[in-house]
C-alpha cells in the first residue's frame with residue numbers, strides 16, 4: 002500500500018480524478034492555488050477507518066454514536082480545556098449549511114446579521130439566503146501588517162435589529178488567531194446587545210505560530226457559551242472536505258432547539274463515511290496533524306521569503322490556516338490591471354480573487370501543497386509581478 006501518512010513532499014496526481022481545485026484549469030498549464038483544500042493525501046488512520054467500515058458493506062442511514070460524540074468531547078478537553086457535554090453536539094453535513102441554519106434560526110425576517118470583512122464568501126451570502134440583512138464592517142490592518150478589529154466601525158454597523166454576530170476564528174482569509182482580549186471584547190459587545198454568536202472555527206487545528214493557541218470563544222465562560230453556536234469540522238485539518246461532515250456545539254438547550262428546528266426538513270444527516278473519518282481523525286490524527294502543521298509552517302516561511310522583496314504587493318502570512326492574503330492593490334494600480342485573477346492565470350497560477358471576499362485588489366494564495374509545487378507556483382507569482 003502506498004505510504005501517504007505525513008509524506009507531504011509526495012506529489013499526488015489530482016488530475017487523475019475529478020476534483021474542483023484541479024479541474025478548473027483542465028487543459029491549461031495553471032497550478033491551482035485557490036480553493037481551500039490541500040494537495041496531500043488524508044492520514045492513513047482516517048483512510049483505514051473508512052476502508053474498514055466499507056468492508057462491512059451495508060451503508061444504511063446512520064446517526065452519530067456515543068464513541069463519536071466521545072471523541073469530540075475528549076478532543077475539546079485535550080485541546081482547549083473546554084468541557085463539552087455530548088448532548089450539546091449537533092451533527093451536520095457541512096459548515097456552510099450550518100451557518101446558514103444559524104441565520105435562519107435566529108431572529109426574524111429583516112433582522113441584522115453582523116460580520117467583519119474581508120471574509121470567506123459564503124458568510125456574505127448567508128443572511129440574504131435566509132431573509133436577514135447583512136451588516137458588515139472592515140477589519141483594519143495595523144502598521145505592522147497585523148489585521149485587527151475596528152471596534153468603532155463594528156459597533157457602527159450594528160443597530161437595534163442586529164441579532165447575530167458571525168465570527169470566523171481562526172480567520173479566513175487574514176489568518177488571525179484572535180487573542181483572548183479580542184474575543185472578550187466581542188463577547189462584551191454581544192452580551193450588551195444580546196446577540197447570538199455563531200463562531201466558525203473550522204481552521205482551529207491549523208495554528209502555525211509556535212506558542213499561539215486557539216481559544217474557542219465559547220470556552221471563555223459559561224455565559225458566553227450560553228449565547229454561542231460553535232462550528233467545527235475535521236475537513237480542513239485532515240484534508241477531507243468532500244466527506245461533508247461538521248458539528249455544532251450548542252450548550253444552551255433553547256438555542257439548540259431553535260437551531261435543530263431551523264434544520265428540520267432541509268438539512269440532511271452528515272455523511273456516514275464523514276462521521277467515521279471524524280472519529281478516526283479526532284482520536285488518532287493528532288500525530289499527523291502535528292507533522293502537517295510543521296510542514297505548513299515551513300511552506301509559510303517559503304511564501305514569506307519568496308514574496309518579501311516585491312515592492313508592489315504586501316503579503317499577510319497567516320498565524321493559522323494555509324492561506325496567505327496578498328494585497329495587490331499597488332501592483333494593479335501601477336499597471337492598470339482590472340482582473341488580477343486573469344492576470345495570475347495568464348502567468349500559470351490560479352489564486353482566489355479577493356473580490357468575492359469583499360476585498361477587491363487582494364488575492365488569496367493556498368500554500369497547502371507539496372513544496373516542489375509551491376516553489377513552482379511562487380516562481381510564477383514572481384514572474385506575474387515582474
Ligand SMILES: Cc1ncc(COP(=O)(O)O)c(C=O)c1O
Nearest residue numbers: 037095096097098121173201203
Ligand atoms: C471559514 C470557512 N468556513 C467554512 C468552510 C467550508 O465548510 P464546508 O465545506 O463544511 O461547508 C471553509 C472552506 O474553505 C472555510 O474556510
